[in-house]
Amino acid sequence: MKLDSYTLLGRSGLRVSPIALGTMTFGTEWGWGADEAAAQRLFDLYVDEGGNFIDTADLYTEGTSETWVGRFTAARGLRERLVIATKYTYNAQPGNPNAGGNHRKNLLRALDGSLKRLGTDYIDLYYLHTWDRMTPADEVMRAMDDAVRAGKIRYVGLSDVPAWYAGRAQTLADWRGFEPVAAMQVEYSLIERNAEHEFADLATQLGMGLVPWSPLGMGVLSGKYRPSQAGAQGTQGPGGVSGTGRLQTVGPKPPPGFDKLSPRNFAIVGELEQVSHEVNRPMAQVALNWLYQKRGVASIIVGATKAAQLAESLGALDFTLAPELLARLDVASEPAHPFPYYMFADGHQSRIHGQVNVRAAPANHAHAQRVPAPTAEPT
């Protein structure tokens, strides 16, 4: 599958490539990104391969990511062709609580800042970045809708919120005529499958396209990190780990979300490596291909610091993994099923259904809607 084979985002009519370009690595401010020349190469490679979906945020690299995305887009005259997504929530003004959070005042402040850095007068997809645990969903959805009507944004997205919150936001949008939520960003990969508990149903039942981030577990699923017996090149985990990259820059006490070099994750990498050998494809491609088969997934955001990494990821959807290989990866990476999810497993359900099989009709949005590939010109 090529990048110019599109998916409809949620219930909207917006067409996005099945792989989006993540630009959290655009800029060196955070110690593990790419300089401007390297970022330009990543951008050029992605758009030259036909990709149209770019992901950034006002938070990333203190604004450099948005600035470079705007600059690269303008230089190539691509504003109309690209779907540019950015996000608001994080605070860059210590001491000013209203310069962060999900509320209307901050949304409008942040939106104007993003428009300026991106050098554009509209944003295609505007995300709430992370739940602030206090602003009511009603205020967010109304403020988002106002921004759509003001022509500053085209579509609305949520990221890193609980499923109950997203369900409430979408229900409010449906009942009050607000612009609905088209996209839901979640961390989702072979090593982080907790989104499956609630977000696959949320996406398919309520019409949001799932947009997974960190699909390679920040590099773990490329296979480049290895548990090391012979002393540590890196510092994460017992006994040290070899391999260099983002996860080796965060020191012995990684912040939440960066603690990925664990024995559990290395066991998953082991099975991924076996499957990769059997299909003769790089591990990163197999990991992304597996993810694209998952219910509700619309477009996967990949990240890279080097063009060779991105080139590998962009080739991830042009082969088919046999069902038995997908099943092996599923088994190796099965997430825990804490309460209430164990109640929904087969044992309890068969007691509910009287020991017979009952199958619900498929949901309306059983999978993200994919725009049919172009057919040959009629003769």
Ligand SMILES: NC(=O)c1ccc[n+]([C@@H]2O[C@H](COP(=O)([O-])OP(=O)(O)OC[C@H]3O[C@@H](n4cnc5c(N)ncnc54)[C@H](OP(=O)(O)O)[C@@H]3O)[C@@H](O)[C@H]2O)c1
């Ligand atoms: N909504 C949110 O809260 C949120 C959070 C995080 C990210 N995001 C978005 O998602 C995007 C992707 O996230 P991510 O960068 O964490 O994704 P990822 O694809 O899991 O990790 C990308 C990183 O893995 C390494 N890598 C990738 N391909 C490789 C290969 N073939 N061989 C070896 N190493 C490879 C590179 O880092 P090194 O070269 O440093 O090893 C690369 O920067 C971000 O850019 C951002 O747009 C959103």
